[in-house]
Amino acid sequence: DIQMTQSPSTLSASVGDRVTITCRASQNINNWLAWYQQKPGKAPKFLIQKASNLENGVPSRFSGSGSGTEFTLTISSLQPEDFATYYCQQYERYPWTFGQGTKVEIK
Amino acid sequence: EVQLVQSGAEAKKPGESLKISCKASGYSSTIYWIAWVRQMPGKGLEWMGIIYPADSETRYAPAFQGRVTISADKSITTAYLQWSSLEASDTATYYCARRGANNFYFDYWGQGTKVTVSS
Numbered sequence: 014d015i016q017m018t019q020s021p022s023t024l025s026a027s028v029g030d031r032v033t034i035t036c037r038a039s040q041n042i043n044n045w046l047a048w049y050q051q052k053p054g055k056a057p058k059f060l061i062q063k064a065s066n067l068e069n070g071v072p073s074r075f076s077g078s079g080s081g082t083e084f085t086l087t088i089s090s091l092q093p094e095d096f097a098t099y100y101c102q103q104y105e106r107y108p109w110t111f112g113q114g115t116k117v118e119i120k
Numbered sequence: 121e122v123q124l125v126q127s128g129a130e131a132k133k134p135g136e137s138l139k140i141s142c143k144a145s146g147y148s149s150t151i152y153w154i155a156w157v158r159q160m161p162g163k164g165l166e167w168m169g170i171i172y173p174a175d176s177e178t179r180y181a182p183a184f185q186g187r188v189t190i191s192a193d194k195s196i197t198t199a200y201l202q203w204s205s206l207e208a209s210d211t212a213t214y215y216c217a218r219r220g221a222n223n224f225y226f227d228y229w230g231q232g233t234k235v236t237v238s239s
Contacts, residue, residue: 014182047225049165056215056229057157057165068227100165104224108181111165 019112036101124230142216
């Protein structure tokens with residue numbers, strides 16, 4: 014299985030901060046990577062596909078980059094509604110796997 | 121509007137069987153797959169398996185093969201996840217999610233079904 018490792022596990026930040034989350038794959042997944050946001054008690058919400066393509070309706074302060082084995086999700090100016098847990102997911106090959114999650118909390 | 125509506129929370133005892141559902145609407149179910157994803161309490165997301173409702177082609181993650189059964193009834197655009205004998209370790213929230221025919225990410229998710237297994 015392809016292992017996905019996110020860092021950090023927890024990130025403390027303030028409104029207006031620029032935030033970067035890293036996701037590393039145990040082998041080359043090209044750019045077959047998605048990002049999701051999950052708030053407590055809610056289902057995940059799809060944000061980005063193919064490493065950098067923003068889903069319709071997702072604010073432009075979110076961006077994704079990377080290829081191969083290293084990827085990043087950046088929030089350019091953190092808003093109150095962005096405090097949540099973020100997951101990356103590879104879909105290069107079965108079984109599809111998720112990172113362990115990065116919780117973005119209020120500093 | 122695309123919607124995936126899941127069945128309600130369940131409280132079961134070890135050894136009991138269970139079947140939960142995910143009703144899809146607002147799109148053509150013949151070109152999309154439905155996946156199931158587990159989230160144990162306080163933990164991350166785990167992909168369990170996926171089904172193509174149009175012909176019931178199914179794939180399972182190795183960790184879940186033989187432990188659960190995924191099925192679908194295309195006439196009512198509903199997918200199912202079932203257990204024949206629950207264990208306490210099956211306690212989790214289970215999400216269904218839509219995957220496109222040519223896109224392997226999950227763009228719409230159900231609201232989740234919380235399953236509690238306790239004696």
